Amino acid sequence: MSASPALQAALAEIATEIDARFDQFLAVPDDPRADLYRAMRHAAIGGGKRLRPLLVHATAQIFGCDRDCIARVGTAIEAIHVYSLIHDDLPAMDDDDMRRGKPTVHKAFDEATAILAGDSLQALAFEILADPATHPDPFVRAELTLDLARAAGPAGMCGGQAMDLGAARAGFDLAMVGRLQALKTGALIATSVEAGAILGRVAPEGRTGLRGYARDIGLAFQIVDDLLDVEGDEAAAGKKLRKDADAGKKTFVSLLGIEPARERSRLLIDQAIAHLRHYGREADLLRDIARFVLERDR
Amino acid sequence: MSASPALQAALAEIATEIDARFDQFLAVPDDPRADLYRAMRHAAIGGGKRLRPLLVHATAQIFGCDRDCIARVGTAIEAIHVYSLIHDDLPAMDDDDMRRGKPTVHKAFDEATAILAGDSLQALAFEILADPATHPDPFVRAELTLDLARAAGPAGMCGGQAMDLGAARAGFDLAMVGRLQALKTGALIATSVEAGAILGRVAPEGRTGLRGYARDIGLAFQIVDDLLDVEGDEAAAGKKLRKDADAGKKTFVSLLGIEPARERSRLLIDQAIAHLRHYGREADLLRDIARFVLERDR
Numbered sequence: 001m002s003a004s005p006a007l008q009a010a011l012a013e014i015a016t017e018i019d020a021r022f023d024q025f026l027a028v029p030d031d032p033r034a035d036l037y038r039a040m041r042h043a044a045i046g047g048g049k050r051l052r053p054l055l056v057h058a059t060a061q062i063f064g065c066d067r068d069c070i071a072r073v074g075t076a077i078e079a080i081h082v083y084s085l086i087h088d089d090l091p092a093m094d095d096d097d098m099r100r101g102k103p104t105v106h107k108a109f110d111e112a113t114a115i116l117a118g119d120s121l122q123a124l125a126f127e128i129l130a131d132p133a134t135h136p137d138p139f140v141r142a143e144l145t146l147d148l149a150r151a152a153g154p155a156g157m158c159g160g161q162a163m164d165l166g167a168a169r170a171g172f173d174l175a176m177v178g179r180l181q182a183l184k185t186g187a188l189i190a191t192s193v194e195a196g197a198i199l200g201r202v203a204p205e206g207r208t209g210l211r212g213y214a215r216d217i218g219l220a221f222q223i224v225d226d227l228l229d230v231e232g233d234e235a236a237a238g239k240k241l242r243k244d245a246d247a248g249k250k251t252f253v254s255l256l257g258i259e260p261a262r263e264r265s266r267l268l269i270d271q272a273i274a275h276l277r278h279y280g281r282e283a284d285l286l287r288d289i290a291r292f293v294l295e296r297d298r
Numbered sequence: 299m300s301a302s303p304a305l306q307a308a309l310a311e312i313a314t315e316i317d318a319r320f321d322q323f324l325a326v327p328d329d330p331r332a333d334l335y336r337a338m339r340h341a342a343i344g345g346g347k348r349l350r351p352l353l354v355h356a357t358a359q360i361f362g363c364d365r366d367c368i369a370r371v372g373t374a375i376e377a378i379h380v381y382s383l384i385h386d387d388l389p390a391m392d393d394d395d396m397r398r399g400k401p402t403v404h405k406a407f408d409e410a411t412a413i414l415a416g417d418s419l420q421a422l423a424f425e426i427l428a429d430p431a432t433h434p435d436p437f438v439r440a441e442l443t444l445d446l447a448r449a450a451g452p453a454g455m456c457g458g459q460a461m462d463l464g465a466a467r468a469g470f471d472l473a474m475v476g477r478l479q480a481l482k483t484g485a486l487i488a489t490s491v492e493a494g495a496i497l498g499r500v501a502p503e504g505r506t507g508l509r510g511y512a513r514d515i516g517l518a519f520q521i522v523d524d525l526l527d528v529e530g531d532e533a534a535a536g537k538k539l540r541k542d543a544d545a546g547k548k549t550f551v552s553l554l555g556i557e558p559a560r561e562r563s564r565l566l567i568d569q570a571i572a573h574l575r576h577y578g579r580e581a582d583l584l585r586d587i588a589r590f591v592l593e594r595d596r
Contacts, residue, residue: 035460087414090410112388112390115390116459123448123454126443131444149422158421
């Protein structure tokens with residue numbers, strides 16, 4: 001971990017903040033739905049880098065947005081991310097037993113509860129975004145909702161996950177792996193930065209630099225993920241590694257080789273930071289996040 | 299089927315309309331996501347009573363709303379309903395092979411695709427509602443989104459489904475069965491009427507009658523479902539029946555008995571229609587729907 005002091009502070013703060021928000025949104029009811037809420041809490045609280053809420057925060061604070069509003073939007077996007085992990089881990093999907101060093105939801109509870117916990121977290125995300133408590137302007141709420149729904153659906157995250165099913169990926173070339181990852185992980189990372197820009201009332205035509213930044217760190221993030229999958233330590237990762245190679249799936253690393261993949265991730269991060277050239281010190285946290293994406297060890 | 303001529307025409311029209319909308323929203327892409335879209339189409343097109351879009355239509359047309367807007371909102375709510383059926387049919391949930399006379403999605407495709415098709419339809423629902431093409435006023439879009447997200451999530455449909463898992467329901471009393479069904483099916487039916495009122499710009503304090511109507515037909519709908527589960531014909535239903543009794547689950551019928559349950563459903567429909575007393579002929583379609591809920595045979 002080579003995060004700057006400012007980034008370290010921001011990571012610690014966002015981890016506490018997002019846990020507190022989920023704790024509040026997911027108070028366990030005293031009725032037969034208790035296990036559903038416990039399953040949602042199991043997956044949502046106390047783990048993860050919270051990269052997506054951090055990106056919302058780092059972008060929105062450039063424009064001096066309200067902190068409560070930023071935290072709520074970050075929690076909504078993280079809810080989508082957490083739901084996708086629950087469903088990806090299911091036996092019918094990646095069949096993983098461990099996630100973030102804990103049993104996956106279907107292991108700690110059961111499959112039906114895991115399916116419903118994921119479904120519920122997706123609904124919660126949109127409930128948060130559409131709530132007047134998140135932002136006083138309904139135009140902002142509707143724009144946030146539209147952007148997240150697109151990123152989560154079949155033209156975004158779910159579409160990427162669908163491309164990753166079955167044996168097809170064994171025959172993918174670099175362009176197709178890039179397309180898969182742009183949907184599977186890139187769309188939600190892009191939406192996190194976009195949400196910050198929406199909160200900052202940046203008009204779409206003024207978002208070009210931020211969008212370029214988000215696209216480049218999203219791709220770099222995935223290349224580093226592929227590198228960690230090959231070179232990483234399972235205990236540090238808190239999950240099973242080398243599954244892509246075992247399944248014969250093409251990755252950036254298997255197609256490019258380790259060193260060229262690492263070099264490409266470095267170039268992408270340089271490019272991401274270059275996209276921020278019109279911003280001053282107020283965008284330093286975004287720059288720190290870009291470097292962190294490259295240098296993270298889990 | 300004893301639908302009035304007006305209701306028969308409305309049912310036929312809405313069936314065509316919703317199929318056409320899904321056909322448009324779910325154009326199959328020429329890439330490895332094709333099976334995901336095919337699975338969504340398999341579940342979404344060509345089946346079902348389309349009761350929820352019909353309720354949106356019947357309510358919104360009282361207030362002279364735009365037809366395109368009504369159809370889009372109806373499609374969004376139906377997308378949530380269809381996703382819930384896909385996930386409920388999964389082996390880890392109700393483990394059903396047939397739905398609407400066709401193989402369930404995980405049978406026609408596979409479990410992973412079925413999970414993703416459900417997830418994608420949920421995202422699509424919110425994408426439709428938040429889209430400026432659905433309504434020009436972002437306040438309306440945000441209100442529709444908030445209402446549907448609440449109805450779909452852990453305090454609505456998913457929460458009801460969670461209550462229905464495991465053996466707990468074997469010990470439920472009438473109040474708990476009522477609570478379960480209010481969440482599992484009632485919330486989405488209520489949202490369909492509420493969406494019509496939102497489109498009609500009816501202020502929340504003016505929605506009391508419509509909300510009473512929706513609550514009563516939702517409960518009657520479920521009692522009739524329980525009656526059909528006991529007395530119905532599997533070929534006509536297009537799905538397996540008598541599963542609740544086989545699983546030892548308490549239902550309105552098992553707790554009340556057949557004739558008292560039928561009588562209660564009749565009283566609820568009378569009460570639902572009484573809630574519409576402040577409306578004239580313009581609410582006749584809602585009244586016809588109430589009678590249809592009682593007299594349907596599937």
